[in-house]
Amino acid sequence: MPHQGYGPVGGERGPVRAELARRVAAGTLREDAVQAGIADRLDRLWRELREAALPAKSSALGWLFGRRERPAAPRGVYIHGSVGRGKSMLMDLFFDTAPLERKRRIHFHEFMAEMHGRINAHRAAVKAGEARGDDPIPPVAEAVAAETRLLCFDEFTVTDIADAMILSRLFDALFARGLTLVATSNVAPDDLYRDGLNRPLFLPFVETLKAHTDILFLDAPTDYRMETIGAGDLYVTPLGPDADRRMDALWRSILGGAAERAETLPFRGRSIAVPRAGAGAARFGFADLCARPLGAADFLALAARFHTVVVDGVPVIGAAERNEAKRFILLVDTLYDAHRRLVVSAAAPADRLYRAPSGTEAFEFDRTVSRLIEMRSDAYLAEAERRRTGGEHTMTPAGA
Structure with a gap:
């Protein structure tokens, strides 16, 4: 299973797994080994983000060279599976406790609308002589990376060709600038934008996504949200x-x-x-x-x-x-x-x-x-x- 090997470090539970256990003990959730395994993986990312932030805060050299040398971004997580399995809950538990100030949780379509707006604004600035460079992706990625180190997408899906055409280059640039991505989706990366217009042009993004995130399948057997609703x-x-x-x-x-x-x-x-x-x-x-x-x-x-x-x-x-x-x-x-x-x-x-x-x-x-x-x-x-x-x-x- 893709989540095996992500158990608590030294037996110590991180904040996501600990909150999951608390809810199980309180009777608001059922015990679920698959959810627990993914919680452990998110807790590992929590620790990696915390450790990556330490040099910049504690080291004089970190402050001196922080603008020139970007630390390697911790590898992100992409969780997919059917509705009602707890993907959003797990991501929210992680996001709420993530030890970063520069973190953002946003719906994918809203984020992409913002990116198109920034791209158009850059092109307008170039036309007005207020900015330089024909390619808007690098400056837009630079601005986003300066604002955000952790980006969380819930229910990630791609339906728009305009989004599909820029995703690979945009996220190549964002990952190169130290961004970590956590996303949930109902579909595996290989099934994103399936049957979409000009899909071959979108496929490099799928490889980029696989290169920078662990792909985890939340294959719990039950839609917990709906089984009590008649x-x-x-x-x-x-x-x-x-x-x-x-x-x-x-x-x-x-x-x-x-x-x-x-x-x-x-x-x-x-x-x-x-x-x-x-x-x-x-x-x-x-x-x-x-x-x-x-x-x-x-x-x-x-x-x-x-x-x-x-x-x-x-x-x-x-x-x-x-x-x-x-x-x-x-x-x-x-x-x-x-x-x-x-x-x-x-x-x-x-x-x-x-x-x-x-x-x-x-x-x-x-x-x-x-x-x-x-x-x-x-x-x-x-x-x-x-x-x-x-x-x-x-x-x-x-x-x-």
């Missing part, structure tokens, strides 16, 4: 304190110990605000998605990024809320077509949510009711799970 838990009604408590408990189960953060999803030159995100899932209030000017392409972007969408507080919708009804119909249609999991709290059962006597939306909402019911069926959930665990969850938004 189909009846996916649609909670009526609204009220009890529904809020149930939704919060479901959200904790979905996170499975991973940290949640607000996230910004760059898309078509703008951004979609995600108030709460973690472990490949997103949580919104009804108004976040249906009272804002969002359309099919936005919902496709959400479906491409998240395998589970949680929506709190769906009200009874009347004829006066025609726009909200249209967006809710479109949201359900998009998630249904993508076989994403949807968790909803609502003011009424699905067949009593829309109360308009006539109109196009009344007709279309009948389909929405049918889909909301089907999305809780064993067959639908099994197919959604098959697509996630089979690496078929990635989709590219139209026009992205």
Whole structure:
């Protein structure tokens, strides 16, 4: 197994393994030998990062020559496996305790949008005579490496050709400048950007990734987050304190110990605000998605990024809320077509949510009711799970 040989040094547990053991003892996690092995590997990286930082702090020569001589970066870690196995939780435990000030945890798509922005800014500066050099990759990599020694990507996936074309050169430059990468993904490196446009041009990045990270497979047999969630838990009604408590408990189960953060999803030159995100899932209030000017392409972007969408507080919708009804119909249609999991709290059962006597939306909402019911069926959930665990969850938004 790829994680063998990463046991505690001298029998001493590091912070990741120690916290994992604490949660097992508290009953919030099950004991899992595969997770423990990966935790030990992350703890080894924790020690290597700490040791690499010591010369710069304790040695006069380190201060004197620090700008000229870059220490060799500790080898990073790439953890892949199906959803719900604890990848995000392990990375978050590592990131939160990593003994560095210059560390960053960011979603891959957000990071790449930032890199494209920096590249464009450099080109504009060259055109204006404010910078020199036709190749923007070295100065951009230099700036990123000056800010960040440890970069953590959760749910790493490549769907955009513009990202694919620059990844190899960008990360060659970043690794050469002392950056360490930790990433989680649902797919092995060899399966990244599979069937993507001009994929042969992307393949050097795969070799770069293998050269600078240990590839670990988290092959735990169970989706721990979902085994305690039944189909009846996916649609909670009526609204009220009890529904809020149930939704919060479901959200904790979905996170499975991973940290949640607000996230910004760059898309078509703008951004979609995600108030709460973690472990490949997103949580919104009804108004976040249906009272804002969002359309099919936005919902496709959400479906491409998240395998589970949680929506709190769906009200009874009347004829006066025609726009909200249209967006809710479109949201359900998009998630249904993508076989994403949807968790909803609502003011009424699905067949009593829309109360308009006539109109196009009344007709279309009948389909929405049918889909909301089907999305809780064993067959639908099994197919959604098959697509996630089979690496078929990635989709590219139209026009992205």
